[in-house]
Amino acid sequence: MYKVEAYQEYRPQKAKKAYRSVRRKIRGYFALICLLFVAVIILCINYLTAYEALKRTQEQYETTVNKMNSIEENNNIMSENLSLVIQDNEKLKKENERLRAQYEEITKEIQEIKSINEELVSKNRELNEDNIALQNSLKMAAAAGIKPQNFTRFEGLSARSQVDRGRYIGKFIGTAYTPSVEECGNTKGITNSGEPIVPGVSIAVDNRYWPFGTVFYIKGLGYTIAMDTGSAIKGKYRFDFSVFDKNFARILGVREWDVYLVKLGNGEVDQIEL
Numbered sequence: 001m002y003k004v005e006a007y008q009e010y011r012p013q014k015a016k017k018a019y020r021s022v023r024r025k026i027r028g029y030f031a032l033i034c035l036l037f038v039a040v041i042i043l044c045i046n047y048l049t050a051y052e053a054l055k056r057t058q059e060q061y062e063t064t065v066n067k068m069n070s071i072e073e074n075n076n077i078m079s080e081n082l083s084l085v086i087q088d089n090e091k092l093k094k095e096n097e098r099l100r101a102q103y104e105e106i107t108k109e110i111q112e113i114k115s116i117n118e119e120l121v122s123k124n125r126e127l128n129e130d131n132i133a134l135q136n137s138l139k140m141a142a143a144a145g146i147k148p149q150n151f152t153r154f155e156g157l158s159a160r161s162q163v164d165r166g167r168y169i170g171k172f173i174g175t176a177y178t179p180s181v182e183e184c185g186n187t188k189g190i191t192n193s194g195e196p197i198v199p200g201v202s203i204a205v206d207n208r209y210w211p212f213g214t215v216f217y218i219k220g221l222g223y224t225i226a227m228d229t230g231s232a233i234k235g236k237y238r239f240d241f242s243v244f245d246k247n248f249a250r251i252l253g254v255r256e257w258d259v260y261l262v263k264l265g266n267g268e269v270d271q272i273e274l
Contacts, residue, residue, distance in 0.1 A: 135222035139200030147244060148179040148189025150196040165217045166262035174257045176241040176249035177204065177230070191228035193269045197242055204228035204240035213265025219258040227269050
């Protein structure tokens with residue numbers, strides 16, 4: 001009886017021990033599984049992190065490669081541009097040398113032109129002086145002869161840098177007259193302007209076209225002033241040149257003269273300034 005009871009008591013204890021052992025094993029397996037699960041999760045996280053890092057690294061690598069390619073292309077373009085700039089610079093140097101040579105040549109020509117111009121100015125001054133001297137001689141010749149009762153002696157043209165001829169107005173028919181009884185009916189020497197005659201300067205015109213005081217330059221006779229009229233002096237292109245010597249008047253005769261208008265008069269002869 002005792003053995004049966006002892007056996008019955010032993011079986012539950014053995015079962016409890018086995019149950020506890022199984023529980024410990026299950027717990028161990030569960031812990032191991034949990035550890036493995038955690039390890040797998042950690043590995044997955046590490047993998048994902050490494051993958052993302054690798055992906056970023058790859059993207060950075062591609063970006064860097066693209067940048068390097070772009071830089072290389074830019075370097076190539078810059079090299080080509082540098083070559084073009086060097087070529088253009090060489091062309092500019094040659095063009096600059098050509099322009100400098102041309103400038104020196106032009107400067108030399110300008111100096112030559114200035115020198116020639118100075119010579120021409122000097123010759124022109126001499127010609128003007130000769131022209132003035134000839135006009136003064138002509139005026140003196142016109143004043144030689146029988147003097148009227150009233151006249152004004154022309155004192156001569158002053159020296160000037162150039163002769164102002166004014167505006168060319170055409171060819172005139174010109175004659176010469178003396179202030180004598182035969183031609184003027186008296187020897188008073190007073191022109192129709194009311195001023196005394198000035199030999200070699202006073203001319204008779206048709207004052208319908210040319211008011212008294214009008215200044216002309218007649219090529220070959222010089223400066224003249226409209227101061228008189230005459231019955232035979234009709235028309236716009238007609239004048240009569242005053243002299244004192246009849247032989248001189250005959251020598252001048254009737255001919256065409258080139259006439260220039262220097263200043264249009266106002267109908268009065270206040271003072272003679274040429």
